[in-house]
Amino acid sequence: MTDAFDDLAAGLAGLAAPRAIDPGVLATLLSRVRRRDVARGEHLCRQGEPVDSLFFVRTGLLRYYYLADGVEHTGQFFDAGMLIGDVFAMTGGDVALQNIDALEASELLVVPMAALHSAYAADHAMERFGRRLIEIGMIGSQRRTAALLQLSPEQRYERFVASRPEVARRVPLYLVASYLGITPEGLSRIRRRRVQG
Amino acid sequence: MTDAFDDLAAGLAGLAAPRAIDPGVLATLLSRVRRRDVARGEHLCRQGEPVDSLFFVRTGLLRYYYLADGVEHTGQFFDAGMLIGDVFAMTGGDVALQNIDALEASELLVVPMAALHSAYAADHAMERFGRRLIEIGMIGSQRRTAALLQLSPEQRYERFVASRPEVARRVPLYLVASYLGITPEGLSRIRRRRVQG
DNA sequence: GTCGCTTCTTAACCCGGGTCAAGGCGGGCG
DNA sequence: CGCCCGCCTTGACCCGGGTTAAGAAGCGAC
Numbered sequence: 001m002t003d004a005f006d007d008l009a010a011g012l013a014g015l016a017a018p019r020a021i022d023p024g025v026l027a028t029l030l031s032r033v034r035r036r037d038v039a040r041g042e043h044l045c046r047q048g049e050p051v052d053s054l055f056f057v058r059t060g061l062l063r064y065y066y067l068a069d070g071v072e073h074t075g076q077f078f079d080a081g082m083l084i085g086d087v088f089a090m091t092g093g094d095v096a097l098q099n100i101d102a103l104e105a106s107e108l109l110v111v112p113m114a115a116l117h118s119a120y121a122a123d124h125a126m127e128r129f130g131r132r133l134i135e136i137g138m139i140g141s142q143r144r145t146a147a148l149l150q151l152s153p154e155q156r157y158e159r160f161v162a163s164r165p166e167v168a169r170r171v172p173l174y175l176v177a178s179y180l181g182i183t184p185e186g187l188s189r190i191r192r193r194r195v196q197g
Numbered sequence: 198m199t200d201a202f203d204d205l206a207a208g209l210a211g212l213a214a215p216r217a218i219d220p221g222v223l224a225t226l227l228s229r230v231r232r233r234d235v236a237r238g239e240h241l242c243r244q245g246e247p248v249d250s251l252f253f254v255r256t257g258l259l260r261y262y263y264l265a266d267g268v269e270h271t272g273q274f275f276d277a278g279m280l281i282g283d284v285f286a287m288t289g290g291d292v293a294l295q296n297i298d299a300l301e302a303s304e305l306l307v308v309p310m311a312a313l314h315s316a317y318a319a320d321h322a323m324e325r326f327g328r329r330l331i332e333i334g335m336i337g338s339q340r341r342t343a344a345l346l347q348l349s350p351e352q353r354y355e356r357f358v359a360s361r362p363e364v365a366r367r368v369p370l371y372l373v374a375s376y377l378g379i380t381p382e383g384l385s386r387i388r389r390r391r392v393q394g
Numbered sequence: 395g396t397c398g399c400t401t402c403t404t405a406a407c408c409c410g411g412g413t414c415a416a417g418g419c420g421g422g423c424g
Numbered sequence: 425c426g427c428c429c430g431c432c433t434t435g436a437c438c439c440g441g442g443t444t445a446a447g448a449a450g451c452g453a454c
Contacts, residue, residue: 066343073346075339087339091332097339120328124321131317131328134335135288141338142272142284142294146263148345149270149378153411172431181346186411188433350441369401383441385403 020125028122032115036108044100044108045086051096053110054085060106061170064098065178074179076144077103077167083133089113103171153182154190217322225319229312233305241297241305242283248293250307251282257303258367261295262375271376273341274300274364280330286310300368350379351387 038044038060045051047067055062057078064084065074075098078084086096090113120127147156157180161168168176177187235241235257242248244264252259254275261281262271272295275281283293287310317324344353354377358365365373374384 066347068347071347073343075342075346087332087335091329091336093336097336120325124324127321127324127328128317131324131331132288134328134331135284138284138331138335138338139288139290139294141335141342145272145338145342145345146270148342149272150263150265150268174431183412184432185413185434189411192433371401380442381402382404382443386441389403 021129022123022125025119025123025126029111029115029119029126032112034110036110038102038106038108040102040105042102044084044102045089045096046099047096049096050094051086051089052114053112054083054090054116055100056109056111057082057084058107058109060102060108061104061167062100062102062106063175063179064100066097067099072099072178073181074175076140077164077171077179079167079170085113087134087137090116103175148181153180153186154193156180157187157190158194218326219320219322222316222320222323226308226312226316226323229309231307233307235299235303235305237299237302239299241281241299242286242293243296244293246293247291248283248286249311250309251280251287251313252297253306253308254279254281255304255306257299257305258301258364259297259299259303260372260376261297263294264296269296269375270378271372273337274361274368274376276364276367282310284331284334287313300372345378350377350383351390353377354384354387355391 033056035058036055044053044055044062057080059080062078062084063074064076064078064086065072067073084100086093086098086100088097089095116130120130147159151159157176160176160180171179173187173191174184177184180187182190230253232255233252241250241252241259254277256277259275259281260271261273261275261283262269264270281297283290283295283297285294286292313327317327344356348356354373357373357377368376370384370388371381374381377384379387
């Protein structure tokens with residue numbers, strides 16, 4: 001499982017690295033991490049159903065989305081190096097509020113929530129690390145809210161392409177539309193305007 | 198400062214109460230909490246400026262908002278019993294990304310971030326409590342994102358009134374509009390439709 | 395009382411994106 | 425090879441909310 005640690009450590013290097021975490025606690029946590037390969041289209045969880053893990057994306061691309069009267073609304077995309085999980089389910093909610101599926105064949109590391117909670121309980125520094133992770137996610141979530149409030153669909157599209165060009169290339173446009181909160185037809189028109197005007 | 202503790206404890210009772218937190222650590226934290234009364238319209242922080250505290254709302258009503266080319270977009274309202282603070286500034290970002298102001302004359306408890314971080318460092322259970330707080334905020338933020346993605350302004354208004362009737366009564370409509378992501382005129386039309394039919 | 399400010403509403407016009415319906419295109423599979 | 429299906433685009437029409445401009449109601453200050 002050393003390679004799992006390397007990937008996780010590398011992926012999380014941008015955050016305050018887990019320096020002070022007790023090596024034994026970390027080893028125990030990592031020993032419970034499993035690899036999992038998922039095919040494009042495969043679901044890791046569905047809203048209303050119980051989940052017991054969160055996922056580290058080693059390669060590939062995933063998203064979480066909400067389903068409202070037949071329409072999918074994409075919350076966020078996750079590519080290599082990111083952690084994806086249902087926060088509600090992770091914090092005692094037991095069932096997921098979101099759906100998570102793979103947009104490409106992906107290679108994941110599966111972190112059992114029970115193992116994570118054990119690690120939190122066993123080591124203060126680990127708990128702190130978890131707090132930082134959520135805080136960073138919270139800032140991203142608030143930024144997304146701000147974007148939805150203050151930008152037009154067209155501006156959101158430009159900003160999305162500018163900030164995540166890699167993801168924008170790999171994701172089909174109808175999913176980009178569902179992330180921007182518009183229809184595929186709407187996005188198509190926006191793109192045409194950009195080429196012509 | 199006992200009354201400060203009571204209020205905080207009562208306000209946070211809905212969360213996993215801070216039972217296991219070391220009494221000494223808690224006492225030290227609470228000893229550094231100060232009361233502050235703010236007038237309607239007063240700002241607690243502005244985007245781009247440093248902040249060093251977060252706030253517990255004892256009475257009154259506040260909000261945070263973003264300013265984009267002269268237009269205010271309200272992120273969330275906070276009334277009695279809630280904690281309000283700029284997460285980015287609270288996590289090493291140093292300056293605020295948000296503006297916070299009082300919509301009514303309010304009575305606050307001011308928690309210095311330095312004191313909070315000391316308490317986090319001093320006690321594992323306190324750190325965990327902080328993690329839970331952020332997690333709960335994160336779930337709320339994701340719910341808000343989902344609402345903006347999948348509901349029309351009209352639906353968002355209905356849902357807002359249904360879920361926070363107290364706040365809806367106390368907040369001027371032009372601020373409700375800025376929370377819903379529409380203009381006061383737009384909200385006015387929505388309300389008229391609802392009355393007529 | 396009245397001046398002035400804030401808040402809310404109304405009306406007219408505009409426009410972006412939703413909706414519906416149709417068609418194009420490329421790639422996988424039989 | 426040819427078919428089908430997933431993905432994308434286009435066009436026509438509609439409609440909600442933005443924009444602009446104006447005015448009404450409430451209310452505090454003087």
